[in-house]
Amino acid sequence: MSTTRSAEDPAARAPGLRERKKARTRFEIQQEALRLFAEKGYAATTVEQIAEAADVSPSTFFRYFPTKAAVVLTDDFDPIFIETFRTQPPEIAVVPAIRAALRHTFGDMPADQAAAAAERNELMLSEPELRAAFAEFLISSTRLLLEMVAERAGRTVEDPEAIAVSGAIMGVILSALVLSGRSLEEKIDELDRQLQRLETGFRL
């Protein structure tokens, strides 16, 4: 059996070689793609070039990412955010719970991850093609948010007030992301204050 190294080997701890290789390939593709995008621009980079840089075939690229845009839009924060929101004490209202979840998810983010997120965010908004794909994300997120809101408030997903508040929250988030010209950190702070206004109403 083990003429070679034992179970302590960090390469052997993962759920299997296949899984590890997949994760590694996926990461590699994304890494190279983002590098090329930053280097030559999104539109000027072809999938073939990404595949070549990541040392896979174009076919393989599409097995890992359904579209060229997905390589930019793939985001690991959603599940964390959702979980945090769900585990807020039930007596807290929707908007405060959202605020708490946002603070928790994005508040103490490692610097390198924050930088990467900011970069992808910028890319997402500057490239028309990606802005388009962003809509997909936006709409599905709004749907998801509505479900979470309804669950917490004890309403159905058809409830007009639940729909309105979900939309308003998403709109505030979107506008903070798109319109506010600040750093990601400042945006999070600002976002918190803006959401607070949803609770009290706007006086403009």
Add this chain to the structure above:
Amino acid sequence: MSTTRSAEDPAARAPGLRERKKARTRFEIQQEALRLFAEKGYAATTVEQIAEAADVSPSTFFRYFPTKAAVVLTDDFDPIFIETFRTQPPEIAVVPAIRAALRHTFGDMPADQAAAAAERNELMLSEPELRAAFAEFLISSTRLLLEMVAERAGRTVEDPEAIAVSGAIMGVILSALVLSGRSLEEKIDELDRQLQRLETGFRL
């Protein structure tokens, strides 16, 4: 100066044959495209088929519409809405002014236009490709809304509160459009009530 009354002639009032032909071709293409989309679905309809149905070459199609999606997204209501909003009495606050403008723009819409708008709306949300293009529209609309809000409220476009309220309004509109499963007319009514909640704050 009028020896002839030709200026009244509806056919001669137009800026020239070239212009008229262009407008007519444009209308023809859009007409045929929407018919084919309704008939066979958006994805299943190729530009070549649209071009053939409209009796032009594929090249010509792309000279009139930058993308296949643009043929669906072309919209004539924005300018009306903007004008109505701008001409609201200045003492009225932002949200009520939006509500008034929405009611005026979409409230007394002719039945056939409403039907066409509803159809395009449905198409826009059901087809992934179009939903993507919808984002373009969404983001630019939010920017525009921010400008209008800032103007009315005497704030700059960097003002956080102006940003927040613009986003919230847009979010409420979006969610009403996307999430609420009603007819267009009902949606407008519902939208009015949902916007009202923005003024008073949410209690969920």
Add this chain to the structure above:
DNA sequence: CTGGAAATTGACAGTCACTATCAGAAACCC
């Protein structure tokens, strides 16, 4: 009304994102 300038058009060739298929290689399980 006519000749030339300018705009519009269609044909053609090409790029690129994305899909379907299929045979071979790698990893899994025994």
Add this chain to the structure above:
DNA sequence: GGGTTTCTGATAGTGACTGTCAATTTCCAG
């Protein structure tokens, strides 16, 4: 090691979109 499953690359497509260029159509001046 043998049999099964999964992953991969090569190939050949489809369809949206772009660039070019010559032919046609509309415009306008004389």
